[in-house]
Amino acid sequence: MHSLTLVVPSSSVQNSTGPSPSRRGFVFVALALVLAWFTLSPAARAQEGDLGNHNTAEGAFALNYLTTGSDNTATGYFALFSNTTGDNNTATGNGALHSNTTGAYNTATGHYALQVATADDNTATGALALKPILPASIIRPPV
Numbered sequence: 276m277h278s279l280t281l282v283v284p285s286s287s288v289q290n291s292t293g294p295s296p297s298r299r300g301f302v303f304v305a306l307a308l309v310l311a312w313f314t315l316s317p318a319a320r321a322q323e324g325d326l327g328n329h330n331t332a333e334g335a336f337a338l339n340y341l342t343t344g345s346d347n348t349a350t351g352y353f354a355l356f357s358n359t360t361g362d363n364n365t366a367t368g369n370g371a372l373h374s375n376t377t378g379a380y381n382t383a384t385g386h387y388a389l390q391v392a393t394a395d396d397n398t399a400t401g402a403l404a405l406k407p408i409l410p411a412s413i414i415r416p417p418v
Contacts, residue, residue, distance in 0.1 A: 337366075340376075368402075 325331060328345040332338040337349035339356050346363045349355035353373055354366040362379045366372035371383040374391045383389035386402040399405040 324333070326338060326341060328343070330338060330341060330345060330347045330349075332341075332349045332354075334349065334351045334354055336356055337351065337354045338344075338347060338358055339353075340359050341347070341355075342359045344358055344361045344364075347355055347358060347361065348365045348367075349358075349372075350367045351369045351371060353370045354368065355361075355364060355372045355375060356370070357374050357376050358364060358372070360377050361375055361381075364372055364375060364379065364381045365383070366375075366381075366389075367384045368386050368388055370387040370390055371385065372378075372381055372389050372392060373387065375381060375389070375393055378393050378397070379395045381389060381392060381395065381397045382399070383392070383397075383404070384400045385404050387406060388399040388401060388404040389397055390403070390406050392399075392405065397405065
């Protein structure tokens with residue numbers, strides 16, 4: 276009869292209790308990169324939904340500078356963009372009530388409706404509705 280003996284060098288056997296330190300570092304770095312990606316993504320930066328104080332925004336940069344204003348609704352890209360303390364405003368459409376900062380009780384519906392309004396109690400419906408009209412002398416100086 277023949278017998279077979281297996282010899283294993285002691286240097287090839289390792290007693291491991293967990294992942295190597297370099298593998299743990301890789302997992303940590305990968306996790307940090309994934310979290311940074313979602314934190315800096317445009318979808319994560321967009322203010323949407325309930326902003327508190329009865330304010331609602333849907334659209335990129337809607338109610339972008341809001342501080343203490345309340346009861347505002349902004350729907351559309353740059354709607355009520357500059358509003359800080361204005362209350363009870365409704366803006367629907369791209370850039371509607373864009374420059375309003377403190378005005379209250381305004382309603383703008385349409386592309387850039389009431390774009391530069393900063394007063395209270397205004398209503399505008401339609402694209403570019405109540406956008407300021409510059410006098411001809413500003414556009415074309417007298418000769």
